[in-house]
Amino acid sequence: MTRLNPKYIPLVATAVVLVAVFGTGSALYPNFGTPRVFVNLLNDNAFVGVAAIGESFVILSGGIDLSVGSMVAFVGILIAKLLQVGCDPFLAMGIALCAGTFAGAVMGCLIYFFEMPPFLVTLAGLFCLRGLGFVIYPESIGIDHPFYAQVLPQLSILVAPKAVLPFTAMCFLASVLVGTFIASFTRFGRNVYAIGSNENSARLMGLPIAQTKILTYALAGFFSAAGGVVATFYMQSGNPASFVGLELDAIASVVIGGTLLTGGVGFIPGTLMGVLILGLIQTLINFNGTLNSWWTKIVIGVLLLIFIVLQKLISRRAVTQL
């Protein structure tokens, strides 16, 4: 038996946890293992998932993005407001995606050019976007545009009896594919891994640090904004006060998905599994009915802990092998 490359261990652990959680659910509840539950899982977590793809890139590059939740809320209220004043839905989405990418790029520039800690810059981004959302409109706006009300529900595919894959879930899966492609099959993706592993080495190798770093945050902004667009599909409304703390869910998904928080190691499909694990825990607690929803947070915290300690052990072993 060939020995497993240590970089795959967290990914395998994630897969094991995913299968275990799903297996537990199926064993406990007869209706748990149906395709319908699985499709709902994809639908309910689509916006977190899309945003988490962007977060994965930032974490792979050795940084962190705390502005995710605010960005999703900001984009939601932006689109809802634009539609309210009679804007074309595609134009509104385009504007929202550009705004998100721009905000990400600005944060990336601050981080790269002034060597400010990503943690603080994106924290300022969190405050800024949250406040700007309230500047656009301080309350929730419902979306009743015909595109949302009539066209979107038809954009779904029947994947199994009684299981319809909605458009939001397709967006999620598409983002995972795009993210995987960018991370694993492009020069930019390789540069992100290189910078995350060791920025000095990457610089000495002559890799374009500036371009890659700024692009990483711009990409994260784009995916967060895309998460916001998907959230409007899902919620059919925009609310500047919503999605507080979503960044924590996104970060938790990335870490549970096997990406090292120190950067340089991890895979985008891992993030997909991380999002599914968090969603499954939520679903399990819903199925149980007697457990309160705050158990979700505790279980996620414990899982986070296990994965962080696991990562530590792996990286320690990798060091001693050198």
Add this chain to the structure above:
Amino acid sequence: MSDWLSDLIFWIAVAAILFGLRRQRIFWTVGALGLLLVFNQFFTPGFFHLQVLDGHLYGSRIDVLNQGAKVMLLSLGMVLVIATGGVDLSVGAVMAIAAAVSSRLLVTQHLPAGVAIAVALGVSVLAGAWNGLLVAGFGIQPIVATLVLMVAGRGIAQLITEGQIINFLDPTMVYLGNGHLFGLPFTLTLVIVMLLLTHFLVRRTALGLFIESVGDNDEASRYSGINAKQVKFLVYTFSGLCAGLAGLVACSNIKSADANNIGLYLELDAILAVVVGGTSLQGGRFYLVGAVVGGLFIQTLTTTFYAKNVSSDIAPVPKALVIIAVCLLQSEVFRTRFARVLSPIEKFLKPVGSWLPRHLPTTARHDSPKS
């Protein structure tokens, strides 16, 4: 006493304090606070109004001191953690846990307030020690290690309160956040006592030196015989204690424990207070009083927004701009790149009084005079 006279005395005191601090790094933090107060003097009617009711002082400045107590308490713990090169994201969640534990013991178990407070503080210390164990014992990155408790902590607090908002009327607990001592809010006394205690702990013993040494280079500190792990463990535990105190004050302020909202986003305010206070996020040299004044600055900023009718929802935007501005001013790269713009300002400031410090604030760790 008429208002203009008390204002005059106040400003003379501010000027005297600034003059006294002219060679200290904390000058810039106090100066920023002073500027904010000048702004309020001219543009916020009623901000400087003070009145005496039942022998207690009331007014916006007193409100700032009272409301700012939470951030000031948190920043005392946070500044030590940041000095070791770490960060504690879990303080908001620990506040919620302390509030939940104390009010649960008080209301459901009918225990005396002293016991409830002691147990709540004990639990907070345990929470801090847990962070310390992860960071020092397992060597996990501080952001990640404290993230665990940040995520799970609110869940634990909810579990303790069983998802309810617990109201209480116990006089001792209510006094903690609303009482007055010597005509001033009790919280102010609490902050001052904690500040003196911390100051004594880190400046009158070698502990402060150890903390700075570990923050500067923990490998080198270890080789020179400092137990770096122990130092790190201690600062996280202390941060837990401070967070517990802040949590008790927070729930006492509103006479109830709301596990969802107590301390929400306060970790960010605390980190901001430390940074505004002149301590670099890279670790190393730290400024205890600076952090507390930074906390006061942030609370004054918040109170100013409220006084100017800025909606509490929009207030984060200017706050974010302040964070970026402060960080830019501290960024070495920004200062070198914009030296042409900044140096005239420094030159302009020079003739204003030869007593002004020679440089704008920096995060330089080695050349700054000892405070």
